[in-house]
Amino acid sequence: MASASITFVLNRLGELAVKEAALLSGVADDIRLLRDKLEWLQTFIQEADQERREGANQYVGLWVRQTRDVAHEVEDVLDEFLRRLDHDTLRQGVPAWRRWLDLAASCTTQVSVRHDLSERMEGIKKRLREISDNVDKYNIRTFRPPAPGASSSANNSTVNTVPAWDEGTDVFGFKDEKKDLEHRLLNSGDTTSVISLVGESGTGKSTLAWEVYDSRVIREHFDVRAWINVPTQIRDDDILYFIYKRLCPNEAYEQNISIPGKVHEALSMYLKDKCYLVMLDGLVNFSNWNSILHGLPKNEKGSRVMIITRLEDKEAAYANPKGGLLNIKHLNKEESSSLFCHRVFGANNQFKGKIFGSRISEFNVQMEKACEGMFKITHGLPLAIVVLAGLLRTKSISEWEEVLKKLESDNEPKQVKKILALSFDDLPSRLKSCFLYFAGMPENLIYNARRLVRLWAAEGFLKPKKAMTMEDIGQNYLKELISRGMIRLVKRDLNGGVWLVAIHDRLHAFAQAEAHEASFLEVHDNADLLAPGVVRRLHLQNYTETYIPMGTTFPKMRSILGDFAEERTQNGQTSFSSIVRAHGPLKKQGNNSDLRYHALHFLPASKFLRVIDLRGLRIKKVPGAIGDMIHVRYLGLRSRSLAELPSSIARLINLQTLDIKRTEVKKVAQAFWEIPTLRHVVANMLGLPKSAGVLNNMQTLTGFLCSDPSGNDIKPLQNMVYLRYLQISGLDQRHWATLGEVFQKLESLMYLHLAGKDIPFKLFTKFTLRRLQILELLGKIDTSDVKEDDQYTLPNVTRIVLKLSLADQKFIDKIGELPSLMELVLSKDSYREEKLLFSDKGFNNVTSLVMDNLTRVSEWIIRPMSIPRIQKIVLSGCSKMEIKLEGKEGEEGLEGLMGDLKEVVVCNMPHEDSIVVKPTNSAFGEKINRVAIKMKSEDITDAMQRDGRWRTGMIAGKMYED
Incomplete structure (x- = not known):
């Protein structure tokens, strides 16, 4: 390092x-x-x-x-x-x-x-x-020739690995275990039971469990489901709270469940008549285990709780003596070879030619030999196979033998460690720093890729390249780490990039060991360190407190990141009960009686700080001296109690990112908008600036409120010509003309979220926003001035989300003509007429369609050639809707209607047994009901996600949101 x-x-x-x-x-x-x-x-x-x-x-x-x-x-x-x-x-x-x-x-x-x-x-x-x-x-110069597994160019990223970053995560082997797990979940009686999935770290327990959890038969059987990734050092009430929040996100904010005992009471009331499935991934603490199981109601509905843990059989049996154990073992030789080849050559062997080159004729002989060596080294441990494959796919076949020979050992645990070490040593130097950054992230959670890339950029890990933004370079770094098996892709975004990632706990432990040895960073649950004078990066993780004392100074510190227990609030008011529980009674001080706020006095003493990212820490005020910390490039302060920032932040002349989401900050100093290095401003309800400098680096403005009645605060957006992500609310008729002029300058815009009144159709009929990919409109859409020949000019829009739009058929016809549209979400009151028609001309490339709470629609009419490529339909809360098929059996285009349809998710629809499709005897109607899955409204969140694969982390909002 x-x-x-x-x-x-x-x-x-x-x-x-x-x-x-x-x-x-x-x-x-x-x-x-x-x-x-x-x-x-x-x-x-x-x-x-x-x-x-x-x-x-x-x-x-x-x-x-x-x-x-x-x-x-x-x-x-x-x-x-x-x-x-x-x-x-x-x-x-x-x-x-x-x-x-x-x-x-x-x-x-x-x-x-x-x-x-x-x-x-x-x-x-x-x-x-x-x-x-x-x-x-001292005769230190005794080096061997460069190791075959080590990168020969420490500063250059390999290029042949990146194309494979998005290969599918197919499950190899475990057929018997999968059947056994499904049987235990479905056929273990009516009494609520607990199943423990145990095994060595790296055997693929979570991958197997998710395959079963997300299967059709499980989704149909259970009324409600929740998957929770559990980090270490977490309050029992918080785990129960996030289970509750996961099952019914709307009610979690409407009830005051911050009071001790309320979570248990709310869960018991909510689940008492439901067949539920709760999956807890990563739970190892015995006390947590017992408290959580006690907090979930025991009913006679066949409910199940599954605990995925790396505890050994005896430990798991001791923690849960009445529960069933399922031990996941290693893969056999054949299964190991299948996984290895899939990861090295790709799902379709597309990288075979690159690796073998002119020796392609030796493929069968060499692969048999390589698979033999691979199995001896990995002993069928899936994690070891994946990481070894990620290493070998960067090498030619002539280098494989040397790599495999280097890894041979009689000590199995040592072999796994050697694979991880050799893969790490093979990384280019900049990628090593990026990988070690995961050592400071909370274990067993899912991380937002955009946040990671912004932090890497602020740290100086990303090497600038011509014609590429820092964000694009960071995405490439992530893709290479994924391709090498060092981190795991959880979810892609609609732009084809990386959205959510995770790191295996064994790789996480390796990263922490390397980071500590190299003095790269320190990870603690508080700021009471033995040698604060040498700390360069400090990651604080404490999920039991919202306030910790930090009186120590860190003169050499470059970064401080913190994740703390977030205050849970009711209607914007902090729950005093949760504070008393965490800290005990506090002495009243005038009217501000019950709270202790962190003053951040330690910051000015850390004059070299580049990154400040504190989440959940109770902060009311930021010291004005922060303006003298000119090296700061990333300032993230997410605290519900923070309402203002000092004007001195305008002096942070190198600032790239300001993240004040989940705060009450409404404005920043006007001079702040003159900082030329600004790239990302992520807020909650921040007012737009009245003027701004030439911000050629600005990429992101989200969480902004248009507060000027004249719309003058929209005009400064013209100085941000490379803006990619824009989210504004509070718009009305006084703002649309100015916004239309601004759009002519924002040619790089890729994501646009507008919330306001009477959003004009004509805003999107001009030759602007040609690179826009995601469009979200919240509010009524005005089509009064639309002419018959008006067309949308949004050639690259792939996703549209409408809510409270009260759109008409004319609007639907127009967006149906968009050539690249793949996902359409018609949410609450987004359509105002009784009949909704999908004509032959429209929606030719749509693969995913969501209709949620379209209470006015009584009939959805589908023409023979409409939505020909649809794969998934979600129908929820459309209380009057029936589907009408226009055309006769055998008509051209009708016979293959919806040939790609794989899944129809249904909940809160008028007919319990089947979806009404007219004519009722149509083959199309039979197909729709054959692939339909009846779900409860509480579980519909899964179905409405972009690809259905959504795992909830402990700090649900903190890890996922931008």
């Missing part, structure tokens, strides 16, 4: 040489010589890092640590140098004449700063010479 530290510093030196050339007078030679020395060291240090891990030479570990410390010292010197020389830029908003006086007065100081930098650089070079002398003195 020392090589990654050196790479990072080398990049910083390169950036400094380009951007700050005028400031380097007198020290440029020192920086150049230091850079040359570090480049030479980087050549050797990667192999030394591998030997350090294997313990081949007792001096190697010392050399690696000392070299890494030097790289850190260089980083400290550079950051201090830039901080002290940015005096005039810091004083943004000060009159120009005053800045010139300050600059003149600081000339002597700048000379002193350069002299100080030169002296410190000389000291660093001297230390490097001493380290080099020790290499020879």
Whole structure:
């Protein structure tokens, strides 16, 4: 990992040489010589890092640590140098004449700063010479040739792996276990029972469980289902709360279930007459186990609770003596080979030619030999197979034998560790930093890819490339890590990119061990550290508290990230009961009686901070001194109690991301909108700016409220010409004309969410928004000025969501003509007429259709050639709807109607037994009912998700939302 530290510093030196050339007078030679020395060291240090891990030479570990410390010292010197020389830029908003006086007065100081930098650089070079002398003195230079599993170009990402990142996660093997699990869930009697799925970490327990959980037979059998990923150190009430929230998201906010005992009471009342299935993935704490099982009602409806745990059989039996155990073992040789080939060559063997090249004729012989070696190494452990396959797919067949030989061992646990280590060592240096970042993320949860990429960009892990945004580069990094099996793709977005990812607990533990050894980051549940003076990245995880004392200072810290127990509120008011439970009675202080807020006084002392991302911590005020922290690139403060930000944040001249979602902040200083580096502003109900600078880097504006009646606060959007994501509410007739003008400038827009009154149809009939892919409209749509020949000009829109739109047939006909539309969601009161017609001309590429709470529609008419490619239909709460098929049996186009239809999800429809399709004897009607799944409204959330695969994390909103 020392090589990654050196790479990072080398990049910083390169950036400094380009951007700050005028400031380097007198020290440029020192920086150049230091850079040359570090480049030479980087050549050797990667192999030394591998030997350090294997313990081949007792001096190697010392050399690696000392070299890494030097790289850190260089980083400290550079950051201090830039901080002290940015005096005039810091004083943004000060009159120009005053800045010139300050600059003149600081000339002597700048000379002193350069002299100080030169002296410190000389000291660093001297230390490097001493380290080099020790290499020879203690005979450290005993490196082997570069390992076959190690990347020969530490700074270049492989290119042949990325295309395979989205390969399907098919389940291989476990046929008997799958049947056994289904039988236990369906046929174990009427009494509520518990099933424990146990096995070694990496055997594929969660993958198998999800395959069963998401199967048709299970969905039809249970009234309600919930899948919860459980992290460590979590309050029992929180697990029960998120089960309740998962089962009935609307009611979870309407009832005050923050009071102790209310969650249990609400769950018992809600589930007492239902056949429910609750899957708890990752539960290992005995006390949690008993409390949760006690909190779920025992009825005679055949309900089931499944616990997926890495506890051994005896431990699980002890924790749950009355429950059934199902132990998941390793794959056999044939199953292992199938999984291995699938992961190496792709589902259709599309990468076979790249790997074998001119030796393709040897495929069968070489593969038999490779599969034999693979099975000896992995012993059929699915995780080991996937990671090994991810490594080998980056190599030619001529390198395979050396890699497999290197991994041979008689010690099975050691072999798995060697596979993980070799795969990690093979990563390019920048990808190593990105992978180790997962070490600070909470275990056993699902992570938002956009947030990860923004954090990586702020940390400086992403290497700029011509004609690519930092966000695109970050997506490529994620895809390569997925392709290599180092992280897992949970869900893609509609743009074909990565949306949600996860990391296996065994890889997570490996990342934590490497990150700790390399002093890359520290993970704690509080800020009481033994050596705060050396901490560079601190990740705080505490799901039992919303307030922790942080009086310690961290002078070298670059990043602080925190996930804390989120306050649960009722109608915007904090529940005092939950605070008392967490902290005990608090002394009243005037009218602000019951709360303790964190003052964040430790922040200004951490002058090198680049990333601040605190979620759930109770914050009321941010210190004004934060404006002096010029290195900050990412500022994330998600706290329900935060209502304002100091005006000094306008001085954060390097800020890229401001994330204040889930706060009450309504405005920021006007000067904030002059920061040229801004890329993402994620808010809740933040007012739009009255003016803005030229923000060519701006990518995201979500959670914004149009508050100016004249619409003048919309005009500054014209200065954000590369904006991709835009979400605005509070719009009405006074704003649409201005917004139409703005759209002509926003040619890069990909996601658009508008909420307001009388949204004009004509807004989308101009030749604008040609790159738009997702359109969400909340509010009535005005089609009064629409002419017959008006057409939409949205050629790339793939998803449309309508709610409260009261659209008419004319509107439906128009959007049906969009050439790329694949997903259509007609939500509550989005259509106002009694008859809804899908004509032969429209919706030719739609594969997913959701109709939810269209209470006015009594008849949905389908023509023979409409929705020909539909695969999934969700019908919910359409209390009057019947489906009418126009055309006769045997008519051209009718015979193959909906030939791709795989699933119809139905709930709260007027006819319990079947969907009414007229004519009632049609083959089409029989097909619809054959693939129909009756579901309860509480479980319809699953069906309305984009691909049906939605796992709820403990902190449901915090991990998933943008």
